Amino acid sequence: MKIALTIAGFDPTGGAGVQQDLKVFHFFGVYGLSVLSAITAQNTYEVRYISAVDKKSFEEQLFTLLSDIRPDALKTGMLFSKDIVKIITKVIKGYELQNLVVDPVTISTTGTMLIEEGTLDIMKKELFPLAKVITPNIYEASVLSGIRIESIDDMKSSAYELQKTGAEAVVITGGPFSGLRDEDDLGDESVDLLYDGKDFQLFRSKRVSGEYHGTGCAFSAAITGLLAKGFSVAYSVEIAKNFVTKAIKNAHTLGKGMRLLNIDVQR
Numbered sequence: 001m002k003i004a005l006t007i008a009g010f011d012p013t014g015g016a017g018v019q020q021d022l023k024v025f026h027f028f029g030v031y032g033l034s035v036l037s038a039i040t041a042q043n044t045y046e047v048r049y050i051s052a053v054d055k056k057s058f059e060e061q062l063f064t065l066l067s068d069i070r071p072d073a074l075k076t077g078m079l080f081s082k083d084i085v086k087i088i089t090k091v092i093k094g095y096e097l098q099n100l101v102v103d104p105v106t107i108s109t110t111g112t113m114l115i116e117e118g119t120l121d122i123m124k125k126e127l128f129p130l131a132k133v134i135t136p137n138i139y140e141a142s143v144l145s146g147i148r149i150e151s152i153d154d155m156k157s158s159a160y161e162l163q164k165t166g167a168e169a170v171v172i173t174g175g176p177f178s179g180l181r182d183e184d185d186l187g188d189e190s191v192d193l194l195y196d197g198k199d200f201q202l203f204r205s206k207r208v209s210g211e212y213h214g215t216g217c218a219f220s221a222a223i224t225g226l227l228a229k230g231f232s233v234a235y236s237v238e239i240a241k242n243f244v245t246k247a248i249k250n251a252h253t254l255g256k257g258m259r260l261l262n263i264d265v266q267r
């Protein structure tokens with residue numbers, strides 16, 4: 001059986017973070033491992049508290065697991081601190097782990113920072129060069145590349161810059177932070193852009209109204225699961241996009257705030 005590892009935060013709603021990632025790995029028929037970086041206290045409308053897992057505990061989780069089981073692919077989500085990024089970098093290099101997907105989680109949909117000051121810079125410098133794919137949303141891509149994204153062309157420029165960090169491929173997702181200009185005639189579409197260092201490829205879906213929690217997590221987890229199974233980046237991104245779009249369409253309304261993805265119904 002193929003194996004995927006998620007290194008991410010804990011979200012009690014199960015809509016994002018490690019639980020969501022595990023559900024997605026399971027959906028794609030991949031065995032899921034998980035290592036916890038931080039614990040959040042949140043519901044569907046606010047993040048109230050965050051505590052990072054201490055350095056030693058994090059390091060032990062990772063080394064103990066990897067001294068025994070080797071994942072075919074892995075993803076990082078909410079990493080929170082610089083220490084955690086440094087440990088992951090060391091471990092990935094030490095074990096020569098392949099098929100790394102980095103989702104540079106920065107801020108929750110409800111507006112809470114999920115990362116300590118300076119962590120994104122370290123991630124860009126140390127983790128991106130080891131990645132097969134990085135999956136920033138428009139907001140994260142803007143911050144990381146220093147390019148304000150208001151059009152598809154801006155998305156392309158940003159992806160081009162980010163690919164120079166050493167990541168093999170960049171996918172910029174046009175999800176909830178989309179502020180694209182009308183002249184791109186996107187109308188009611190949500191567009192993701194893939195750049196592999198050679199070609200740009202656009203993936204379009206109909207935008208679904210409303211606020212949804214954990215879309216970025218599900219998207220990067222799906223790509224990770226598919227890479228673990230040996231699929232190409234472009235194919236994995238296409239399938240992951242369709243998967244998330246359907247999970248959004250069928251979302252659950254469980255709390256008073258954002259809706260939670262329904263990954264069980266794919267129609």
Ligand code: PXL
Pocket residue numbers: 008009010011016017018040042047077078105107108109114213214215216217
């Ligand atoms: O969707 C980003 C995200 C990732 N990981 C955890 C989160 C969130 C958003 O709230 O809580 C643990």
